[in-house]
Structure formats: C-alpha cells, structure tokens
Amino acid sequence: MGNQILTEYIQQVHADCKNIYVSPTITMVLNKRGIKISRPRVARLMRKAKLRSIVKKKF
Template sequence: MENRILSEEIKKIFLEHKGRYGSLRIAKTLELKGIKVNRKRVARLMRLIALILCGTRYRYKF
C-alpha cells in the first residue's frame, strides 16, 4: 500500500521533470515535500515501474 502511493509520487516527479531526474534527485524532492525516503528505495521502485532516464545531449569537456 505504502509502496503504491510512493510509486505514484515518484512517477509524477519523474514526468514533471521530463524524465531527467534520477533516484537521488527524486529522493531529495520527496524530502522537500516532507516524505522521508531512502534513495535506494526510490531506485528500486523506479526499476519496478520501469522508469528509465533519458540522457541529455550535453557533453562534459575534460
């Protein structure tokens, strides 16, 4: 039950940011909303929902 509600929040944040937020950013966003959750739990739920990040075209220069 709790995972289902959390999964909906994760999906909403992921789609709101056009698929560019990973588990770390989503966990921090949830913490700002008042939902205390571990990054590993967010990553596991993202795998279960099948949310895959789309990369950007920006390349870092070293």
C-alpha cells in the first residue's frame, strides 16, 4: 500500500479522534481495521503530513 493512501487513512483516524491520538494508538486502530502498518512508519508519515497530537495539561 502506498504512502499517500496510508497518509489519508492516518489523517482520517487523527481527525476522528479530535487530534488526540499519537502514533502507537493510530497504529493499533489501523491494524484492527485490517491495515497492516508499523508504528515507525505511522510516526514518519505523521511527521511528513505535519500531524501532531494535542496534549492536554493535567491542571
């Protein structure tokens, strides 16, 4: 599967979770959907697409 298609899947999952999920969680979601992808590849594609998770402060 090409990087462009995978990036679109990653962007969709990232938007669905309100930009909170990080690469391990996105990897788990995609693997459950039947898209086999490794965490380093998800992290690399997220960096290239400039996707960052929103970190909520505890207080």
